[in-house]
Amino acid sequence: MTWLIASAASMWACSAVLSGATPIDRALPLLAAVATILAWSADEAAIAIAVPLLMIFEVSVADEQTRLLLIGFVMAVCFAASLARAANHYVLAVLALVVLRWIPLHSVVVWRELVLVGAVVILIATQPKRTPLSFVAAVALAFVTPAAPTRALLTPLAVAVLQPIRFPAALILSAIAFFARPSIAELCLVSAFFLITPLFRSRLAEAPFLLAAALVMALFPWSGAVARGPAFLLSLPDRSPRQNIGIALAPSESVVIDLPRGTRRLVISGATVTHLKKGRLLGVVEPVLDVRRAGGSPPAAIAIRVGDAADWGYMRREQWFRSRNPFPRRPAGSLHDYGQDAWVDGAGLIELPAGVTRVRVTANARLSAGARLQIEGSE
């Protein structure tokens, strides 16, 4: 009863200070409730101090990204502290999924998420040994499982069934991951990881994965992007100043673009190309030499393939499962939206030879009718 009142009071207090415009800010009362329940579960009232801390960050940090990072950090510390205090894994898992998957609330399809909650409970219940790593693995699997299509929801349950033959199953899943499209590959790899967690005997071996889990929780304000594109965390962020171009080429269409002096890269993405596998040709870039300066052999045309760039919205929640586009080799995409809706667009960088001030970009004629090659900008 005490904790219930504490939770209600915390939620009310957070609702009174909402000032940010993002879904994460609007979810502050929910986060307050989660922090309070974590404190109850771990029997450590100090964890609930996260509530006034969240409120302080909400009202005093004007910069959106900094504020969301701080909120993420606070929640990560709460979960880490609860796990360290051997809180109930079932409670922890449900709360983790609420934070990672239920924000923004308006995007949640309740019955699908409840199925996943049930699945993670079953995963934890069927684990041979409950350790922080096994808990993390169970939550990770539920985290990366897409809510749609329905068959994907069954993945955690299927993995639970495979536990008696965990090691051969892990090998097979790893092999499948090598050939499958990115969404399936991710599911297979995380499933395989879950199955082999009993192999980890030492804390030293577990440490990197626990760290990764803490990082994922700290980045829950953009959990969708983390779930669907973890590679973006390892990539070098693109901070070069960009000149916007904004041209979309239909198949076989071509355009000549004058570029500012010193341009070294084009920023390219695709539209309606999620079905294309890695290596498929999207178009070509031909540097056009100035006639007055022409001399020597012209630079070769540069092929733009899937893998250099991806469909602009390939990582969106509704497109991810069917997408065959991999994460761009040199990503130039920006982060969009928040929470489970967050995604990184599929823009990629195409390197140009030095001194080029004019290029012809031609879309592949064999692209489907609705597909487009988008020239976003230059850097």
Added chain:
Amino acid sequence: MTYFVIAAATLSVLPVLVLQGRTLAHCAATELSLAAIASVCWWHFSPRVEPRLAAVTFCALLLTVLMLFIARGVEVRWSAGRAAMVALIVYGLCVPAMLLTPIDGDEPYYLLLTDSLLHDRDLDLRNQYRSREMAVTGRADLQAMPGDPIGPNGEQYSRHEPFLPALMLPGYAVAGLPGALATIVIFGGLLVRSTIRMLEDEGIDDATTRSVFAFVALGPPLLFYAVRIWPEVPAAWCFVEAIRGIRQRRSGRWVTPLLALVLLKLRFVLVGLVLVLRSRRSWLAVLLLIPMAVFWLVSGSASSVHTWRELLPGVPIAYLHGLLGLLIDGMAGIAFQAPFYLLGILALTRWRSMPESFRIGCVASSLYILYLIPRAEWHGGWSPPLRYITFLMPVLALGAAALLEETVAARAWLAPIAIATFALVVHGVTYPWRLFHIANGENPAGEALSLLYRSDFSRLFPSLIRPNLAALYGGIALAVILIVVATRRVAWPAPFVAPLLAIIFALGFSAGTRPAARIEFEDAHVGHDGGQLYPEEYTISRFLYTGGWDVGPGDSLSFLARKGPSTLRYSSTTGATMELAGRAYPLSPSSHGMVRVELPRSGRVTLRMLDGHVVLDRMDHD
């Protein structure tokens, strides 16, 4: 960047000094995780944070992790000596942060005295006040303070006692200003060691001592005074040693530190007197004349700049004013500047069960406090907060530790106190110049929120420098809490600590965004377009003046105000005309002028000066 790397690396290695085995491994893993997460976040998201603030916050987080493991770890190599080593290293890392701006307050004067002792072998500062000699302080604007003693041959002496400069002499001779600071840092380490020993002497268990260590050694005010040139930390060390000597009933043990205490600052003679009387060797009180003799020999005045009139009682309300200020003032009170020591204040309500050293220390300082609180400068003047009672902090720490051992409810408050302490430390180390506040009734937190929301948040913090309604409510709340703790009738459940703070914060935020009944025109929430602060920022004893904003033709101020009639107070020698909410108001010449204004609606209004000059003080809603 280099400094940050050195600091982070040093803090990362620090756990080896005090932890071992699995606890050390877990601490290292946690710190690495923190570093990894911080790196990824910084790398990818480039948060718009001042790099200096980010660096200090990261280092403070590393230190916090270590302190958590020291407090809760199993395999901890704990001793007073190791605690002192940790403190010394942290203080040493903080010194460069403090040197970001030139030394301030009394610090340059102590340094000049040291320089004079080293080079001139005297205390005559006439040559030191010339620009060339002042370069060592980084200040070119130093002059003798009004009232500083003048010798028979025109010597310019300082009001500050020469004992601290004498102590800093060796360090200063070797390494100049950093060497002088190193002397204070060493005293900081000695103080930490002595404080831990005092806790151990009084039977405080190991776990509790380790829990309070971080708050005492690495929290305000001791942290800030251990890395700056003030006598407060050496004085605190002398005080603790004197108490320990009295407890051990060895007069040889406490007489020397007591003498040193009074030599450091003559005001501590009030402490020494009570200690001596309490020691049942009252005749030793004559020894307290030695420091006075030294001062007389040095400056020709046994009491330096103090007069016997200071011993006369002040007006009764001034005592309440100063006492409440020391406890709850937003800028200069324990509650907001060193919240951990509130537990020490609460320990006073459990007098009989408190350790003997705590009672000795509190009784010894009572006369000193009695003479401090009615003074106009009870808040310390131009110095980091809590200057005049920093020496008492180890004693309060002992009381806090004893209270934590006695009551479970007290432990529930450690988490919010830790958060507040963390924020204060990060703020003070990142912006050391903000440790000095102009004592206008505002405070850094209130000013920051006021600037962000352009609404008066400072009024929500109690102020006894510029008394406000929050001070009244705060005083009542404090009285209630003291009564509750003393009677032990109600224990606040641990799960309700965070929600209580959250509710207070929510109510405060809601109130803060609404127009205030009183608008002080010099405050941060007022938008100033032209004009200047009156009196100017570095006016000596500025807190004694009625401050305001000096405006002339074309200047304007914007602020949130309430609808309806208000009274505006001003002073003007020439008279002026101002426009407010579409109406013009003539301001006749007056040193304490008042004009009634009428605002048609609540919200943001702009006051424009049409002609003349006026110092606008405040506006009160009727």
